[in-house]
Amino acid sequence: MATNGNTMEIESSDVIRLIQQFLKENNLLNSLAALQEETTVALNTVDSVEAFSTEILQGHWDNVLKTVAQLKIPDKKLMDLYEQIVIELVELRELGTARTLLRQTNPTQLLRDQFPDRYLHLEHLLSRSHFDAKDAYPNGLPKEKRRQIIAQALSSEVTVVAPSRLLTLLGQSLKFQEQQGMLPPDSAYDLFRGTVPVVQAETDDVPSKCYNTIKFPKKQHAECVTFSPNGQYLVTGSMDGFIEVWNYLTAKLRKDLKYQAEDNLMAMESAVLCLGFSKDSEMLASGAQDGRIKIWKVQTGQCLRRYSPAHQGGVTSVCFSPDGTQVLSASFDLTVRLHGLKSGKMLKEFRGHTSYVNHASFSLDGSQILSSSSDGTVKVWDYKTASCLRSFSPHDGTGTIAGAAGLTVNSCIPYPKPNQILVCMKSPTAYLLTLEGEPIRKFISPESATEGATKDTSTSAEGGVKKDAPVSLTDYVGLSLSPQAEIVYCLAENSQVHCFYADTGKLIKSIPIAEGEVIGMASHPLSNVLAVNTVDGRVLLWKA
Structure with a gap:
């Protein structure tokens, strides 16, 4: 064993001997003999x-x-x-x-x-x-x-090794990584895959406490935040262009990723406005204010592909196709575009919105594209032909059309039932609709009462404010689903998260989730955890 600066070099023969000792202690003598013969390394x-x-x-x-x-x-x-x-x-x-x-x-x-x-x-x-x-x-x-x-x-030819030497060294290594903030404390660890196992919560539950906070320097706040599908990564994209991977339990930077340990962060040339993971959690797409998109390999920090620019305006949304071979993006330039990962070229363009496109995603079966715009409409596109199949403005079924009032549609995501979508608008109501635009259910802010109504808002343990204050309409800025899709989380401009039963639309609870102005929210795919990013430079982590 030799040291070179901060790097410790380990002889490969020593590693083989550790494995041989493990085999011997577990009476795997045939395997031990085979390993000794094949490697010519003797225990x-x-x-x-x-x-x-x-x-x-x-x-x-x-x-x-x-x-x-x-x-x-x-x-x-x-x-x-x-x-x-x-x-x-x-x-x-x-x-x-x-x-x-x-x-x-x-x-x-x-x-x-x-x-x-x-x-x-x-x-x-x-x-x-x-x-x-x-x-x-x-x-x-x-x-x-x-x-x-x-x-x-x-x-003189033999030595004595302490029992369970291999397991002891691995345990010491994990303990060191835990002390360095590379691993969450007191948690199981999948040594083979190099991951902390994330067990899906048996039941969905609403967050009840803020257990940790990530803080950013002033004017460098996180503009977007997302969890990877496998639950291993929490990633933020900041105003200064940096993309950082966090341990969502400890709120510390993941130093087990070599490039982050060496301060060689993933970065864009301008503010990062959106992030999106591939289904296997291995690739990350990032979209920036200057219209560029980059594709990253998360484990190494390597940039696999650049689209410079992908749009003539800021990129508001990025996501991978279900098979991970294409990237879908939306932009302030009024378009939705599909890009080939292998070719690095734009494959299709979806034109028709008359204002900013705030979000784009694939339908549940991947055959259609859904887009949401500040022109007040949701458009459904044919994936193969890029033709617009239908365009509608979300409404409540009584003839009141939200789009007629020019209400921005913030996002539209597939609901895990065929032919259903969740729509978030700049209004106090979110909708569960069919892909034809027909209303199924509404999720109404409890504070969207008649203009001028009052309510008891005296300070309480649950975060109320002053008594008999006039209630203003509180528009939603984002929504997300709980791991098993039983709860819809709606983030409002007044920094509250309203939690609804997905199957009834009934309010479960309202949570005052932040003090400052909120930007967006992401929910963990397997645990009852929410991450909310704010204008004052914080990412608040809440759990049930």
Whole structure:
């Protein structure tokens, strides 16, 4: 092992020995033998050097041979050992065993080839009718002295390793990463995949407390925030162009990602307005104020593709196609565009909106494109032909058309039931609609009462404000779904999140989620966690 600056280099042979020790401790001896043969790296460890030496000194040759069979010992020392055992077997008149050991083992065959005189001496001993110790043992050394020499020679070839060394080192490594903020404290860890397992919540529940906060420098607030589909990453895109990956439990920058540990962050040339993950969570698309889009490999921070520019105006929305081969984007330039990941070129353009396009996504089955615009409409497009199939303004079923009042449609996302979509507008009402625009359900802000109405807003444990204040309409700026789609979260301009039952539209609870002005919100795909980004430079993390 060597160190070079802050980098510690580990010998590959040491890693192999750690694995071999693990195999030995778990009695996987065939695997151990195969690994030693394939790598030519020998483990050469014993539980106790003293015990190994004692076995030799006492002549417990069965145990010694079992131990030696798992070790890599120099040929000369093995020849000395086997020569001694053959002589002692002859002394005990166990001539059959001595003859087998002499004629059918590798060390004695090497002895025959390299030291024929010593080999013939052993054959001569076997043929005699009596045993003479002085003549039998080489150089006139007594048996006990010979055992001492062999014990010392073999003991020098072996070492003792603390039990469970591999698991201990891995545990210490994870503990260090936890202390450095690379891993969340007191959590399980998938060592094979290199991830913290995220278990889907058994039931959906509304967030009840703010458990952590990410803070950004002044005027560098996070303009967008998103979770990866596998729940491993929380990513922010900032006004200064930086894209950062966070541990959503500790609110610390993920330093286990090498590029972030080296302060080599993913970045755009202007403010990052939107982010979108591929379905497998391996790629990230980012759209910027200058109309550019970049595609990143999250694990390495490598930029895989650039679209410069993708639009003539700021990019308001980016998402991957279900198969991950294309990127869909919306823009202030009134268009929706589809880009090829492999070709790096625009494949299709969807034109027809008369104002900013705020959001675009694929339908549940991927056959249609949904777009939302400040012109008050939702448009449904044919994915293959880029033709507009229908355009509608969300309404409540009574003839009141939201779009007629020029209300901006902020976003439109597929609801996890065929032919249904959730629509967020700049109004106190969000809608569940069919893809034909027919209303199914409404999610109405509890504060959207008649203009001038009052309510008890005295300060309480649940975050109320002053008593008998006039209630103003509170428009929604964004919405999202709980992991199992049982709850619809609607983020309002007054920094409250209204939580509704998805199947009834009934309000569950309103949460005063921030003090300052809110920008957007993202919900964790597997846990009851919300991330809300604010103008004052914070990302607030709430959990049930």
